[in-house]
Amino acid sequence: MKYTIKQVKKEFLNFFEKNGHTIIKNSSIIPENDDSLLFINAGMAPIKNVFTGQEQPDSKRMCNLQICIRTNDIDSIGDRHHLSSFCMLGSWSVGDYFKKEAVAFAYDLLVNHLKIPKEKLYATVFGGDKTRGLPADTDSGNFWQDMGIAKNHILNCSFEDNFWRMGDGESPCGPCTEVFYDTGDKHGKSYEETGYFDDKKRYIEIWNAGVFMQYLQTEKGTYEKLPFNSVDTGSGIERLVMTLNGYESVYQTEVYAPIINHILANSDKAKDESVRIISDHIKTSVLILNAGIEPSNVKRGYVLRRLLRRAMRHLRNINAKEGLLEELVAKTIDNLIECDIAPEWNYSKDQIVEKVKLEQEKFSKLLENGLKVFEEFVSNKNNITDGKLNSNLVFKLYDTFGFPFEITKELANEHNLSVSEKEFEELFAEHKENSKGDVGKVFKSGLADINDNTIKLHTATHLLHAGLKKFLGQNVNQKGSNITPERLRFDFNFERKMTAEEVQAVEDFVNNIINQKIEICREEMPYDLAKESGAVGLFSSKYGENVSVYTIGSFSKEICSGPHAKNTKDLGRFKITKEESSSAGIRRIKAVLQ
DSSP: OOOOHHHHHHHHHHHHHHTTOEEOOOOOSSOSSOTTOSSOOSTTGGGGGGGTTSSOOSOSEEEEEEEEEOOTTGGGTTSSSOOSEEEEEEEEEESSOOHHHHHHHHHIIIIIISOOOGGGEEEEEEOOBGGGTBOOOHHHHHHHHHHTOOGGGEEEEOHHHHEEOSSSSSEEEEEEEEEEEEOOGGGOOOHHHHSOOOTTTTEEEEEEEEEEEEEEEOTTSOEEEEEEEEEEEEEEHHHHHHHHHTOSSGGGSTTTHHHHHHHHHTBSSOOHHHHHHHHHHHHHHHHHHHTTOOOOSSHHHHHHHHHHHHHHHHHHHTTBOTTHHHHHHHHHHHHHHHTTOOOOOSSOHHHHHHHHHHHHHHHHHHHHHHHHHHHHHHHOGGGEETTEEOHHHHHHHHHHHOOOHHHHHHHHHHTTOBOOHHHHHHHHHHHHHHTOTTTTOOOOSSBSSOSHHHHHHHHHHHHHHHHHHHHHOTTOOEEEEEEOSSOEEEEEEOSSOOOHHHHHHHHHHHHHHHHTTOBEEEEEEEHHHHHHTTOBOOOGGGOOSEEEEEEETTTEEEEOOOOOOSBGGGGOOEEEEEEEEEETTEEEEEEEEO
């Protein structure tokens, strides 16, 4: 029997639902109110505050399938099982059951429902860490034996391998027990024979069957007991289906196989590593673009640009036909839907294809010229010292030709050369400092960054504010805002949850103004005169003697320090993605521009 992604997703969720777990929805890949993560990288990340007691869970037992992105494995992509984006099957107990039940659930699902022979399974447990004051997890090992896993299939592992945390910052954490599948002698000698547990080739991790969150990792790197114990599990569905079907790699699953087959049919120098990188990077790029991220040279936008441009370079390497990138983007979107692992779509297929096409147009000429320049660099021995390419030239490829550092690093490796990331970062920091000029002004408008997207989103907050006053009452006022390149967050005073009709009315109000293509007018005047003219102004103690007043037709007139778009037509389509409580008497709206 061949397992499909749909089948395994259904089997997993049905199993946990029958065991008292509530199925919760897939969250956006962009973390909410969490600056510690670029992307959601684990199933528990969107709900991590429930494990510390800061938020109330939907249920004490939950499960779902969550789209995740992990960028730390990008250099490993092309092997059997590493991916930059994947779907995590997860289950959670919040202050309810703990280790014994988690191990029993894992064994029951894998052996009795998915029919994996127990002889093929190995379990790892935390062996303790005296330097950190963390005891060994002897309970989990005993519970695995009670279920029927042989003692020599249970391994004690280190802090690095079997103590889970979300990073170096403050977060719930704890020892974990992971389940590995033995793929057989063709992938190397057994653990019993050698005493070496090869988790890169022979033994494939298929489930972190229990992160036992007992501790809070503090900013100081110490560990404090949480007020209650919880369980977090996670299994990458692509890797699980690969294992169940006996595939050699995750790229044989239906998530990637149709895409790879299309690449092979439309290129004449295809290599396994290249087609895997292309299929992986395009899928992840689609997910990031759909979340409202645009390619750029900072943060999430840089990750997106790096993925797209790396995919473009590999398409060139395999002599792909013209137009293949756009075809692959469209096919990837269709395939995510077919596999039942698609996100909630914020953009149409045509819109996402157009975004990719625009980035391709920007990079294609730069790529052609940059590759020529790179070859000129490496052909001159004066540019190489002890096998290392001159860092000024590496930075020039980035600054002039738009080569992400990682692409230059790959190219250098192909020529058996090294590059210095430290020296590149120093040159980047120097360039950034020299480029500041007169743009050091800090706008007090809730913007996390100043670029085209944040400027448009900031302008949209004026229209949103006007719409809230129109439909909820003139006593509604802004109480705070935060704007990133991806979304706006707007807090306002209001005593109850908005109805779906009210939310829609405000959204339609904003889009109606955008469609009217109204010029945005800026005037400078004394503060008192601005107030007399009817301009909305908050935090008056922060204003100087003269202020800027921005007027948008007859709809909005606000005192603001900027920056703003020139015309409402520049904003695109406004969409409210969430309306929720921020604190007592304060509501919060999150919105994007499409």
